[in-house]
Amino acid sequence: MKPQHQFTQSQFEVARLGPCERTSPLQLSTTPGDGRCDYTPDDMRILFEPRFRAGEPICPLSMEHAGARERIYFDPMEVKAAIVTCGGLSPGINNVVRTIVLELIHNYGVPEVWGIRYGYEGLNGNVGRPPIALTPEVVENIHHRGGTILGTSRGPQLPADTVDFLTARGINMLFCIGGDGTQAGAHAMAQEVERRGLKIAVIGIPKTIDNDIEFCFTTFGFATAVGQAEIAIDRAHVEAKSVYNGVGLVKLMGREAGFITATAVLASGEANFCLVPEIPLELHGPDGFLAKLKRRLLAREHAVVVVAEGAGQHLLDEIQGADASGNRRLADIGYFLKAEIERYLKAEGIPTGVKYFDPSYLIRSLPAEAVDSLICERFARAAVHAAMSGRTDMLVGLWHNHLVHVPLGTSTGLKKRLDPESELWTSVLSLTGQEKW
Ligand code: ATP
Ligand code: MG
Numbered sequence: 001m002k003p004q005h006q007f008t009q010s011q012f013e014v015a016r017l018g019p020c021e022r023t024s025p026l027q028l029s030t031t032p033g034d035g036r037c038d039y040t041p042d043d044m045r046i047l048f049e050p051r052f053r054a055g056e057p058i059c060p061l062s063m064e065h066a067g068a069r070e071r072i073y074f075d076p077m078e079v080k081a082a083i084v085t086c087g088g089l090s091p092g093i094n095n096v097v098r099t100i101v102l103e104l105i106h107n108y109g110v111p112e113v114w115g116i117r118y119g120y121e122g123l124n125g126n127v128g129r130p131p132i133a134l135t136p137e138v139v140e141n142i143h144h145r146g147g148t149i150l151g152t153s154r155g156p157q158l159p160a161d162t163v164d165f166l167t168a169r170g171i172n173m174l175f176c177i178g179g180d181g182t183q184a185g186a187h188a189m190a191q192e193v194e195r196r197g198l199k200i201a202v203i204g205i206p207k208t209i210d211n212d213i214e215f216c217f218t219t220f221g222f223a224t225a226v227g228q229a230e231i232a233i234d235r236a237h238v239e240a241k242s243v244y245n246g247v248g249l250v251k252l253m254g255r256e257a258g259f260i261t262a263t264a265v266l267a268s269g270e271a272n273f274c275l276v277p278e279i280p281l282e283l284h285g286p287d288g289f290l291a292k293l294k295r296r297l298l299a300r301e302h303a304v305v306v307v308a309e310g311a312g313q314h315l316l317d318e319i320q321g322a323d324a325s326g327n328r329r330l331a332d333i334g335y336f337l338k339a340e341i342e343r344y345l346k347a348e349g350i351p352t353g354v355k356y357f358d359p360s361y362l363i364r365s366l367p368a369e370a371v372d373s374l375i376c377e378r379f380a381r382a383a384v385h386a387a388m389s390g391r392t393d394m395l396v397g398l399w400h401n402h403l404v405h406v407p408l409g410t411s412t413g414l415k416k417r418l419d420p421e422s423e424l425w426t427s428v429l430s431l432t433g434q435e436k437w
Helices: 093-107 119-123 159-168 180-195 222-241 259-268 289-300 333-347 360-364 370-388 423-432
Strands: 045-047 062-065 080-085 112-115 173-178 201-206 246-252 273-275 302-308 353-357 394-399 402-407
Touching: 080 093, 080 119, 093 112, 093 173, 093 370, 119 159, 119 180, 159 180, 173 180, 173 370, 180 201, 201 370, 222 246, 222 259, 222 302, 222 353, 222 360, 222 370, 246 259, 246 333, 259 273, 259 302, 259 423, 273 289, 273 423, 289 302, 289 333, 302 333, 333 353, 370 394, 370 402
Parallel strands: 080 112, 080 173, 173 201, 201 394, 246 302, 246 353, 273 302
Antiparallel strands: 045 062, 062 402, 394 402
């Protein structure tokens, strides 16, 4: 996270389509603070930095608190909403789709919700498949399934084309579920909408299994991924302990951020080395990873190594270009490390057996576990409330466990990374002891 002094308050002011002149049809308590499910007052804020040194002034920088508003912008009967899912899979996408649909239709009384097919491609009438009508019946059971019932894709579309599509179909509310690329695309669309003077709410919901979106302490899919990754680490430990000098090597998701890897390592307690993109990986030399692994094997006769997919990329010669969205394709650190470990230990005369685990696709495609289902529920309802109140060009974020509204123009381009000074990383070092070998 950038230090707070790099932001100004105006960067947290959320765009609005117009004044809220209607009373919400939701039947919530109107007495703030009585412990019931209140409407959130429009001026309720969450402090950017809640910590402070006693006696020093509190930083007044704050974000808008998400939640249902008593006064709304849209007449629910005039809303035509659409939902699009983009980028890679993450457990819980269908839960988010389902809750958006149910909240819009059951609670606000919105008559029409459309599901855009295969990502932003479905917002280009010239290339995409037509949208499908989303009803409570269609979404009834989808939260038990992994993936996205709408389909997803990578690859850019021109905002001019996608906004043409929305206007041609009379869609005035768009929910964009996806990662950094998706939110950049949503921001581009919202800007095009504003340029044309249209009244279309564009709301982003962060989907990042790697947990690398800024202003979002955690997102759906992460807990499920960590739980499954922990199982893989535990299995690798069993394999490693079962043979003399066994090495269990697990590759986990995390293209540029090591949160899943570090968190799963802590949850498992069985890893001896945790390699993440944020910490440079040196293989050779007396303090390199391979020498440390050797010392560990000589002392304990087994080792478990957990590596994030984006770790040690500088060690790999062939950088394999980019995908359809322009994301850098990563060369496979897992196979590379396996080969390097085997080659090094053989040269050192140390017999070993390396067992390699790559559970990534098994994990991404799972349905959400309970903790993630709850996060999906919270994000999706907050997104609907924000849209109904006429907010636009914003992302639903999670800040100090409060849902907040973050302007897409502020969140786009910022990437959350594991801080080597953080409690998370120092705990990993304490647990693995990897720097001491
Ligand atoms: P993941 O976490 O899986 O990477 P993502 O949302 O970042 O999710 P991408 O494939 O990078 O996945 O992007 C999703 C969609 O957003 C793609 O259609 C991509 O072309 C589009 N997109 C990415 N960056 C931009 C941008 N700067 N402006 C407009 N559209 C973008
Ligand atoms: Mg991305």
